[in-house]
Amino acid sequence: MQIIVKNISKDFGKKRSAVHAIKDISLKVEHGEFLGIMGPSGAGKTTLLNMISTNERPDHGQIIVDGQDLTQLHDRDQTKYRRNKMGFIYQSFELLDSLNVKENVILPLALNRSNKKLIEERFDYMMNLLNIKKLSKRNIDELSLGQRQIVAAARALINSPGILFADEPTGSLDSKSATILLNYMQLVNQREKTTILMATHDAFTASYCSRVIFIKDGVVFSEVVNPGNRDKFFEQIINMQRTIGGGSYFNVSQDN
Amino acid sequence: MYRKIIKRSLYNMRDSYLIYILACAFAIGVFGILISLGDNPSVRVSLRSWNSFISDITIMMSGLFAFCAFIYMAYVGGFFIKQQRNEFRTFEKLGMQRWVIVAISFIQTAIVQAFAWIIGLSATLIFQKFMGMALFYLMRLRFNFIMHISWNDIFLLAKMFFFSTLVLSVINAIKTFLILRRKTVKREIKTRWWLRIPAGFFGLLLLFSAQICTVSLFYDMHTISYSSKPITEIFFVMIADIFGTYLVYFGFLPTILNTLQRIHSVSYSGINMFSFKYLKERLFQNISILWFVTELSALALMLLTFCYFGYQAVHRNYNSAYPFELAADKNTAGVIKQELKKSKAHIKGEYQTAVKINLVSYYKKDDQDYIRQPMTFMSYSDYMSLPKRMRKWNGKINSREFLKIDYNGSIFENRHFKEHDIRVKDSPVIATVKTGSSFPYGSSMHFGPMMVVPDKYYQKMPAEVEDVFYGWDFKKGDRLSTKQLEKLDNFRDAYYMKVNFKKTLNQSTIEVLKKAPNNGSSIYTQAGFLRQGSIKKNFAQGGGFYLFIVSLFSIALLIALGSVLTLRILLRDDYQSRQLRTLQKIGVEESEVKRIVRRENTLTFLIPLIFALAQSIVAIAMSNTGRHISKNIILIYAGYVVLYGLFGLVSFKVSWHGIKHKFSL
Known part of the structure; x- marks a missing residue:
């Protein structure tokens, strides 16, 4: 799914104490692209992700997905759109403790009142794809953090969303679990052509993307495109992070 | 800080x-x-x-x-x-x-x-x-x-x-x-289905049997004076209700939710998958409170029922004792009329009815004994010409039927059963009579039971004693002064009847005496007059005070119980609130989250309400009001339903408002 963001902005708080979280951002995400959103804490990554995913409304601007302006939709229609076309992975997993793994994963399909056969088929497919079949009957509190995030990914992907939003998906994971998750995300992106938007502040995580945009103080500071070599891309991201942090790569070296 | x-x-x-x-x-x-x-x-x-x-x-x-x-x-x-x-x-x-x-x-x-x-x-x-x-x-x-x-x-x-x-x-x-x-x-709650399922079904069985027993109690309550069956039934109903309700909360309701959750065609549809589990968790958390509230609500309703019927019975007893503000017989009526003239009382209504006193014998079922005594007889036409309030609590009769008015053993009792084979001196046997307990001219004007008979029977019946009863209603009381009352005190007893019982009823006679005999059995006294005086005022005041206290306590109790339920709904655990937020994040519509909150409210308020109402019916059965439920008691119960309904509505609104505010829905 193609996403076009046109001049969106968002303020939090009231007149005097207002914080400009996003200031007139525009960007375009192509169908099947794996876009990373990076920036320091408070830069506006999550706010941007929330607005594109219709979890928050922008104060100004448009968000056009496959030609449809989502900002013009009623709350109820936005929710339906979100449920049918979007999947979410959060740093805090956002799994429902009351439900077991299977119930958590199939919840989006159950919410859509899909038929039982389709639910079972999709569930088996996702379990095999993400290699977590053996977890299906477990309760959430019996899983490791890495397993929880994979389950959250399975839930996000079960209804074949056009767009997958991931907000710091590796934030709570150890490096091994993070790598497994990112490999799965890349796999889904390539195999299912799912457009992925991922907010992260971790360069290693971002190096799995096809393109990374950098946000600072609510505006797009710059962007880096994956040249096809992940190591090189990783280095570029690190450089850009240093630049955003207040100096260039060379400045840092000279200081040393 | x-x-x-x-x-x-x-x-x-x-x-x-x-x-x-x-x-x-x-x-x-x-x-x-x-x-x-x-x-x-x-x-x-x-x-x-x-x-x-x-x-x-x-x-x-x-x-x-x-x-x-x-x-x-x-x-x-x-x-x-x-x-x-x-x-x-x-x-x-x-x-x-x-x-x-x-x-x-x-x-x-x-x-x-x-x-x-x-x-x-x-x-x-x-x-x-x-x-x-x-x-x-x-x-x-x-x-x-x-x-x-x-x-x-x-x-x-x-x-x-x-x-x-x-x-x-x-x-x-x-x-x-x-x-x-x-x-x-x-946070973990042990499910223990092996215990919950049988316990739940046993609880349900107890509740059903309690209800069946309550129905049977409606029929058996009048036998309480000579049978232990009603007491056993009451005891069983109380125990079965208390334990049954707890077991239903503990086992049956969670089992229902669990079963619904396991039926995939139901649970895999919309928000059911989450809501069944969420409601089950909330139920597990609140079992004791729900049970406590149910039992106290039932207790409050039962108290209200007893208070209502108690008040009604006292009121009825008072009215049957004093249907007129002032009543007298023919021997005293003249003096009373003179005194009323002096006191310038404003007479609102004046009635007089001729009565005959004759000897009767019959088998009294309650006492399980043959009774021989004098009885006052009144004709059907005279009875019907009296104000309606005199007949209100008696069985309805037509011009060919007989009605026996007798003292009532229980203040709650209002049965209109039939009695049979009453022998009357020198008159045909009365095969069947209806019964009542409201005496025209007041119970104290009679020395024993009274019989309303068809006009022809009355005319043909010879009398041992003939009398006329008088009754007056006033506007603002009879205004009799203390001096006048002292004078009237000499006329308290009109005459005395000494009954000489012989082998047969027809041989027995009544001797009328002006002065009280010093000794001897079978002496009956006919009251000269009957005045309610300040009793009416005291009765109204006492009744009003009683109503004030009872309603204040009941309302306070219901408010306390309602607020406990409301607070249990509002004070969710953090993780429970978080789950509702997660649902919203993954695309559950606002209306669906609202439906979960509504279901939770319904479960918390409706079930205790239904159980409390079902349990309190036993109080109506115990009050035994002729196997029917009066309009006023329905109103009392409706008031309770409305009050709880309001609490449910308020808690739903506040709860939803809280969630909306917290999650910026």
Whole structure:
């Protein structure tokens, strides 16, 4: 799914104490692209992700997905759109403790009142794809953090969303679990052509993307495109992070 | 900083605190009103004869009320501390000293109590006049109620405020200390389906059998004077209801939710998958409270039922004892008429009916014995010409039927069964009679039962004694002075009947005597006159006071129980609130989240309501009002349903508002 963001902005708080979280951002995400959103804490990554995913409304601007302006939709229609076309992975997993793994994963399909056969088929497919079949009957509190995030990914992907939003998906994971998750995300992106938007502040995580945009103080500071070599891309991201942090790569070296 | 923490906690739980404060304020307000009523000068002046009684009762009732209110405040106040346990533990982890956290909870409770007392005492001041006027209205007193609170009451209320706030704050501080000592949070609830399923079905069986037994009690209650069956039934119903309800909450309802959750065609549809599990969790958490509320609600309804029927029975007994303000027989009627002329009483209605006294014999089923006695007879036409109120509580008869009016053993009883084979001296046997207990001209005007017979039977029947009864109704009383009453006292007994029972009824005779015989058995006295005098006033006043107290207590109890349920709904665990937020994040519509909240409210309010109503029917069966449920009792129950419905609605609105606000839905 193609996403076009046109001049969106968002303020939090009231007149005097207002914080400009996003200031007139525009960007375009192509169908099947794996876009990373990076920036320091408070830069506006999550706010941007929330607005594109219709979890928050922008104060100004448009968000056009496959030609449809989502900002013009009623709350109820936005929710339906979100449920049918979007999947979410959060740093805090956002799994429902009351439900077991299977119930958590199939919840989006159950919410859509899909038929039982389709639910079972999709569930088996996702379990095999993400290699977590053996977890299906477990309760959430019996899983490791890495397993929880994979389950959250399975839930996000079960209804074949056009767009997958991931907000710091590796934030709570150890490096091994993070790598497994990112490999799965890349796999889904390539195999299912799912457009992925991922907010992260971790360069290693971002190096799995096809393109990374950098946000600072609510505006797009710059962007880096994956040249096809992940190591090189990783280095570029690190450089850009240093630049955003207040100096260039060379400045840092000279200081040393 | 501590000030900020307290402020923040109070603000975060403002909806729940508001409900708690209002419930407490209501209790404090009622307590203040009850205390101040006892020594109100207008009560003292208007109720001279009741003064010490009213004062004693209000002191006793306010004491009882204060005790119940204190239990409520201590128990429900603990909810808030429990709700803050994670917060308190975090403070401790951040390095805050334990005593500071305990002090925070102490101050928080003290502030909430202070608010409740301020509002409650303001309510006392504002509503004292209104409540006093309501009391006077119910007691039918045309007197101005003066607002008054004595210094004694003010000091007492101030003392109560100080000590209750101190004790409740200490209780909550101790609870906080205990929470901080217990490090682990155990959220896991053991499902134990092997126990819940059989227990649930057994509970359901108990409830069903209790209902069947209640139906049977409607038919058996009248045998209570000679059979142990009704007592056994009542005992069984009580036990089965109490345990059955708990077992249904413990096992049956969770099993239903569990089964629904396992039926994939149901649970894999929409939000059901989550809501069944969520509701089950909430039910597990609240089983004891739901059961407690159900049983207390049932108790409140049963008390109301008994009070209503008790009041009705006393009222009916009074009316059957004094249908006329003044009644007399032919020997006294002349003197009474003279005195009434002197007193310039405004006569509203005057009635007279000729009666015959004859000897009868019959088998009395209740006493299981043959009875021989004189009986007063009245013709059907004369009976029907009397005001309707005389016949209201008797069985309906037509011109060919017989009606026997007798004293009623039980004040609750209102049966209209039939009796058979009553032999009357020198007259045909009466094969079947209907029964009643409301005597025309008042029960005290008769020495025994009375019979209404068809006109032809009456005319043909020879009389041992003939008399005429007179009855008067007045506008603003008979105005007879004390002197006149002293004079009339000489006419209390009109005549005496000495019955000489022989082998057969036809050989037996009645001898009329003007003076009371010194000895001898089978002597019956005919009253000369009957005056209700001040009894009516006292009756109205006593009844009004009784209604005032009962309704005040019932409303307070229902408010307390309703607020407990509301607070249980509002005070969700953090993780439960988080789950609703997660649902919204993954694309569940607002209306669906709202549906979960609505289902939770329905489960919490509707089920205790239904169970309490079902349980309280036994009280109607025990009051045995002729196997039918009166309109007024339906109104009382409807009032309870409306009150609970309102609580349910308010808690749903507040709960939904809280979630919407918290999650910015």
